[in-house]
Amino acid sequence: MDSLSQIALGSAVAVAVMGRQTSVKKAALWGAIAGTLPDLDVLIDYGDDLSNMVQHRGFSHSLFYLTLVSPLLALLICKVHGEMAHYKRWLMAILLVLLTHPLLDTMTIYGTQLALPFSNYPFGIGSIFIIDPLYTLPLLVGLAWVLLKGRRSLAANTAGLVFSSCYLLWSVAAQQHVIQAAQQQLSATQHNQVLVTPTAMNTLLWRVLVMTDTAYYEGFYSILEKNTEITFKAYPLDQKLYRQYQLHPNVQTLAAFTHGFYAIAREQEQVVVTDLRMGQQQNYAFSFVVPEQADMNTQRLPRELQLTDTLSWVWRTLRGQHTAGLNQLPHNLTSQVPAVDCRRPAAVQCNSH
Template sequence: MDLLTQGLLGASLAQTRAHAHEARLATGVGFLAGLIADADILIQSTNDPLLNIEFHRHFTHSLFFVPLGACIAAILLWPFVRKHMAFSRLYLFALLGYSLSGVLDALTSYGTHLLWPLSETRLAFNIISVIDPVFTLVLLIATAYAFKHRAARFAGFGLAIASLYLLLGWTQLQRAETEALALAQARGHDVERLLVKPTLANLLLWRSVYESNDRFYVDAIRVGLLSEPKIYPGESIEKFNLAQYSRQLPETSVLADDIARFTTFSDGFVALQQENHDLLVDIRYSSLPTSTAPLWAIAMDPALPQQHARFQVFRDIPKAVREQFLAMLWGHKLN
């Protein structure tokens, strides 16, 4: 999730084990330790554009890295707090702050190497958006009260409410998946793979992507808390055929390897953009839950197989797209 939420979760966890006299210092230690895992964003290479997306949420987010990550955080903070607490207490707060960084990210849709090195699989449970203001606000209020009153009970209460919110996300996911499968069945499609994930900053509007007969079908599903689900039919696109495309590439070429790496990163949900067949897009993400227009993709040049693909991010969101997203979010009928 975003850095603020990661830090607040770490701060809340550290507060639960702090004595009154060390509560505020523990808050800061937990907050900073909660950010350390995302230092992997600094792993970049000007020569290899895909290195960053491969290693973001990688080993630093693994459950097995937690003790070492906490140790790194404690060593970095020790010069600033050594006059105020023993190293054992500092490490405890750093361990608590760092402990759930990977787990929280795995609850989103991006994918996290939570079990590395035992498994290279990117786990994504899809029950909360990468940015969720409700979840963040709950942690912020609880952390602030615990900091002000030096009382661990406020942190514990906030964590309990946050956990219930995640349970709501899981429930909403099950409802959205049920609707997605029913929609595919109504179309006469055999679903080979299904991905349902929350759209940005809410648990009401979900993006459904399913594969059937070498095509991806993208739809939006609104599951209101007190209303019947609403379907917004979307676009479809042909699934990328790696074997067919790579016929024009040497098997050991840099570009062929980049295509394989991006396909793995995207969990196989890749397609060639309809307007540009040299742009390989990640179908899992779009600014609009009914669209196949990507948030990111790689640009390929088959004529230069020994050059790396270019990683591209599409951040421009036109006003019409924003308005359409909000209409679906509130359950309105589209024009």
């Protein structure tokens, strides 16, 4: 999640755990600091743009390492404020703040390596967008209220935490609903994987990504609509490029990190590999130039952030105005690419990572 959400969550958790054991401002401050610490790994340069991407949310988001760090940070806080009598409570607060940070990140699709050093698997449920006001605002309102009113209003902070947590549960339930709708519609098509993620800053309009051997398909599903049919636009895959670059270390790295949701294409004189999970067609968050030699640095292509246009498109789509979308949807999955075999059913794999 974004930095503001992590700061708000860290402060809210610390205030809730410390209660009346210390001042609200002190708990909120240290909660914000601890809630920010895991994301300081962005200051580390791992050598090139691709490495910086896949190593982010790495060791600093490991539940094991954060558990080891929490007693030291709690001890530091107690020493600074002379509150050794409350060490156990501070330890519980800091431990929960540090652990909830990567757990919240796991709700997004990016990929969080929770299990290091035992596994570098990038976990990502993908039920919430990296920025979602309906998650963050309740935390901020609850914190603001208790900071203004003092410890007699701790219930407001708790209410903010409860509301934001319920919103996360709603996002998972909504995602499962869309997955089931996609499963039903795709049950007679041959495909490899399906990914369902929310569009920008909401959990009402969902993006459905379908991978096949010859193409990938992008469609959108609005929970507000009565019509449950998902319409898709097809993007053929360059099989020659895939065969040529599938063993390239950089391509293999991104393929593993994205769980197979990637594409290789030639753009002018460059071969580009793209993470298909974040963003949408023509405006993906992460695209990299594949170097001719494996030992060369991998450069990320600049992205033009179209947040205003994207939010406007989300709003129009939620209102049922499909024809003016960024990608000129809809198209039918089964009619766009003849190579998709619709005659024999195949098992549907809905991978939410």
